[in-house]
Amino acid sequence: MSYRLHGFCQSGNTFKVAFLLNALKQPWEAVFVDFLNGMTRDAAWREQTNAMGEVPVLEDGERRLTQSGVILMHLARRHGDFGGQGEEEQQEVLRWLLFDNHKFTSYFATYRFMKAFAPVAPDPAVMAWLRGRLDNSFGIVDKQLADHAFMIGDAPTIADFSMCGYLFYPVEESGYEVATRFPNIAAWLERLRQIPGWASPYDVLPGERLPPRW
Missing domain, CATH: 1.20.1050.10 (Glutathione S-transferase Yfyf (Class Pi); Chain A, domain 2)
Incomplete structure (x- = not known):
């Protein structure tokens, strides 16, 4: 079973989780969240996905975890690596x-x-x-x-x-x-x-790279 990671390519918080999943050699599926067009402010999205209105969101079977720090700790404990000795x-x-x-x-x-x-x-x-x-x-x-x-x-x-x-x-x-x-x-x-699994955020996360506005 693979994880499902909700996020978008501009989100460094989502990238933290994607990088760790890759370093742990865990399969995962990206679920695009159209943050820049207001998806996380939608009441239905918050009701169904994350009441905090944020990404990343990690689906681990029946569990749904939010907040990147919590997700990183969960993955480190589950897979027995990168959590500190x-x-x-x-x-x-x-x-x-x-x-x-x-x-x-x-x-x-x-x-x-x-x-x-x-x-x-x-x-x-x-x-x-x-x-x-x-x-x-x-x-x-x-x-x-x-x-x-x-x-x-x-x-x-x-x-x-x-x-x-x-x-x-x-x-x-x-x-x-x-x-x-x-x-x-x-x-x-x-x-x-140099950690196996590293790649640029724009290469591993869904969404379109955009030029800076200002």
Whole structure:
């Protein structure tokens, strides 16, 4: 039985799950969600698929899981890989997952969406505020990676899959240059590309690639 993953190609949160499924060598089927045309705001979709109005959604047999962090933890436990070794390391994985969801991915995904896909031009003051938060959170991660091959140590975990989710998209979508400003993050991304199963989000997820709006 294969998994069914609901999402769309611009969603880095969906890509996190797709990347892990591929690394785990698990078969899965993509279910396109037309987010940019309002599908997740539809009451019927929320009633049938996800009351939170978000992707990804993972169907695992009769179970339906939402929130990328929960899905990553579920897959790591079910397949016995990438979850961290021992209680202390697993707590570290959870610590970075929470940091990612609250700050690292949260600020970056919002910044990128407003520049690339929002229906109206973003407010410069809001973008400047977000950029300050980005600089801080990316600096924290770059420092962590100065003496770690991956977020927790010498082997990738779901913390890495979570935190890289939006960083494989073209830089013109965000206008936020990572490679030259954060060399440790750039080197880490190259290591992640070597994991069997990695591919570009636009190659593995459904939907149409769109040029940035702003």
